[in-house]
Amino acid sequence: MDFELKSLSPTQAAQLSADALLVLVPDTAAPGKAAGGALQELVASATKLGDLDAGVAKQLACYRPVGIKAPRVVLVRVGDGSAASVRKAVGAGMGSLKQPGIKKLGLVLSLFDANDDAVRAAVQTCADATYTYTTTKPSAKARTVQQVVVGVENAAAVRGGFETGRALxxxxxxxxxxxxxxxxxxxxxxxxxxxxxxxxxxxxxxxxxxxxxxxxxxxxxxxxxxxxxxxxxxxxxxxxxxxxxxxxxxxxxxxxxxxxxxxxxxxxxxxxxxxxxxxxxxxxxxxxxxxxxxxxxxxxxxxxxxxxxxxxxxxxxxxxxxxxxxxxxxxxxxxxxxxxxxxxxxxxxxxxxxxxxxxxxxxxxxxxxxxxxxxxxxxxxxxxxxxxxxxxxxxxxxxxxxxxxxxxxxxxxxxxxxxxxxxxxxxxxxxxxxxxxxxxxxxxxxxxxxxxxxxxxxxxxxxxxxxxxxxxxxxxxxxxxxxxxxxxxxxxxxxx
Missing domain, CATH: 3.40.630.10 (Zn peptidases)
Known part of the structure; x- marks a missing residue:
């Protein structure tokens, strides 16, 4: 699987060309990350209507939401953004993204202050969720997701965690x-x-x-x-x-x-x-x-x-x-x-x-x-x-x-x-x-x-x-x- 790390604001993530977005949403928005943009508006609306409950791994799947380029978007709660919470959230969200048409995935961690451990956990869990053994089972389908763009607020700040995740x-x-x-x-x-x-x-x-x-x-x-x-x-x-x-x-x-x-x-x-x-x-x-x-x-x-x-x-x-x-x-x-x-x-x-x-x-x-x-x-x-x-x-x-x-x-x-x-x-x-x-x-x-x-x-x-x-x-x-x-x-x- 090909992983790429990018600095993506929530507004930029909304315009990412991908088959799907998996967006990790904290229970409490980080300062300065709550306002503006189609992605934040989607989160705010889903929260206000009670469609996205608080609690790690609670999720909401959306199809062609307004203002977002990717046709499929899954919002999933990540609690406090700790590595353990990220692991649970990504695991749950990936379960909703196993359709054959999803080759390129945007994994968005821009709505909270993701650290090295959180980024590593996201990369590893994404790979775990899509792993398929095929060596002696040629009839098995190879993993559907081929490319993952990991979007964070500041790529340089978490490059170490990302590289460790890829090596893992x-x-x-x-x-x-x-x-x-x-x-x-x-x-x-x-x-x-x-x-x-x-x-x-x-x-x-x-x-x-x-x-x-x-x-x-x-x-x-x-x-x-x-x-x-x-x-x-x-x-x-x-x-x-x-x-x-x-x-x-x-x-x-x-x-x-x-x-x-x-x-x-x-x-x-x-x-x-x-x-x-x-x-x-x-x-x-x-x-x-x-x-x-x-x-x-x-x-x-x-x-x-x-x-x-x-x-x-x-x-x-x-x-x-x-x-x-x-x-x-x-x-x-x-x-x-x-x-x-x-x-x-x-x-x-x-x-x-x-x-x-x-x-x-x-x-x-x-x-x-x-x-x-x-x-x-x-x-x-x-x-x-x-x-x-x-x-x-x-x-x-x-x-x-x-x-x-x-x-x-x-x-x-x-x-x-x-x-x-x-x-x-x-x-x-x-x-x-x-x-x-x-x-x-x-x-x-x-x-x-x-x-x-x-x-x-x-x-x-x-x-x-x-x-x-x-x-x-x-x-x-x-x-x-x-x-x-x-x-x-x-x-x-x-x-x-």
Whole structure:
């Protein structure tokens, strides 16, 4: 989708050549923006007659209103104009603009003082509302809206938010594309090829390791999960270099199980098709790198994606088997369906070689996290308060919410084993936490955080499909970190 940012007063927006206008209307008009022009008169009349109630996402559709060039106009209330309100308002308004004839849309934010966050939310939500998966469904209609002109009072003042929004759209849609693909169209090899193609962009570099290289590294835990599949594993290593070589990178580790049957501890058949989404963490890392290539922040980032299938072949790892991880710690595999942590633990050990600023793993790890937080917030675990606070803040800013859960030492008691350094599962109670405690054993002194996205990476039912989360959270965190280390400009001094 082609987005363009323009300075458009309400009067200019009324004369914009477009197939439709989506106009965000605040509950209280901003000073100086209430008088004059066909658009303001339409809003004033609709409000006076009671056709446009106050309240976020309340809307009114109009056809060929007097004095407005676009034949279709949808007025939608945006409340106080906050990013959260903009997200709801644009989502509601786009629902009324899905006619085939709408190719060019004017998204008008000129009636309130839109800031960077509001503009970014508008761009991202507009793209979300029109996204269509077509890769393996050629009969599906491509998105109708092809061009969006975002009209604001002062384009220069919100250029940063607009550019971040465009980069986010690139990243989120990249993540959606690969998470939505069925497993036979998104094997570990295919995922690695997608990463290699992405690596051609300026500032990016990609290396892909195969089974022999992974074995040479001593990644026995990762290898154990991959044994049951005819598809060879891939370990994908991405680099984004936006800062000095001496600047410690942020390392993102994404779980890349391209299909999860549960292995020998096989899952029930119902809804097993959704286990193609079990590489949502990997997809989010790839999407974040796609966004980095567009936005080019001054930061170094490493992406690690251990990718394989979890299948119940005759070679598959069995409950009770003991494997040796790259860290040298041994693991008794009590449940082969707790495989995500088995591939992540070796990747976390590998991450230490980069002497990272922080390490964040992202995984559709536990059904227990879905029970705890549903599909609204991702689960956040961290050994560092500052890192947890930074991720929580980034999620709030990006409207990609997370919630911190505890890591008390007592939760690790259930991981004790008589036959290895640890088991890979504990009991049912606190399952999301005990999974995080398992991963913590491989992070030593690393500044580490874990995002459990099992409830947020995809939706089921009629809206089944990838959400692209948590690309917005991750990108915002990286933007914040880049800003934190950016050299401060010296104050200008007045010449005598």
């Amino acid at each position: 759209v690139t990243g989120v849609e990249f993540a959606k594309e690969w998470a939505n693909r069925p497993a036979n169209h998104a094997t570990p090899t295919m995922l690695a090829e997608a990463a290699r193609k992405l690596g051609r962009k300026p500032g990016l570099k990609v290396d892909v390791l195969g089974p022999k290289q992974v074995e040479a590294l001593g990644m026995g835990s990762f290898l154990a999960v991959a044994k049951g599949s005819a598809e060879p594993l891939r370990f994908i290593v991405l680099h984004y270099n936006g800062a000095a070589k001496t600047s410690a990178p942020v390392v993102l580790v994404g779980k890349g199980i391209t299909f999860d049957t549960g292995g020998i501890s096989i899952k029930p058949a119902a809804e097993m098709d959704e286990m193609k989404f079990d590489m949502g963490g990997a997809a989010s890392v790839l999407g974040t790198f796609a966004a980095l290539a567009e936005l080019k922040p001054a930061i170094n980032v490493v992406g690690l994606i251990p990718s394989c299938e979890n299948m119940p072949d005759g070679m598959a790892v069995k409950p009770g088997d003991v494997v040796t991880s790259m860290s040298g710690q041994t693991i008794e595999i009590l449940n082969t369906d707790a495989e995500g942590r088995l591939i992540l633990c070796d990747a976390l050990t590998y991450a230490a070689r980069f002497k990272p600023h922080s390490v964040i793993d992202i995984a559709t790890l536990t059904g227990a996290c879905v029970i705890a937080l549903g599909g609204v917030r991702s689960g956040l675990f961290s050994t560092r308060d500052d890192l947890a606070q930074a991720l929580q803040k980034a999620g709030d800013t990006a409207q990609d919410l997370c919630w911190r859960l505890p890591l008390d030492d007592e939760y690790a008691e259930g991981l004790k084993s008589n036959f290895a350094d640890m088991g890979n599962v504990a009991g049912r109670a606190g399952g999301a936490i005990t999974a995080a405690k398992f991963l913590q054993k491989f992070t030593a002194e690393l500044p580490w955080a874990h995002l459990d996205i099992a409830g947020t990476a995809w939706k089921s039912g009629a809206a089944k499909g990838s959400t692209g989360r948590p690309v917005p959270l991750l990108l915002q965190y990286l933007i914040d970190q880049a800003a934190a280390v950016a050299p401060k400009k010296a104050p200008r001094t007045r010449k005598a």
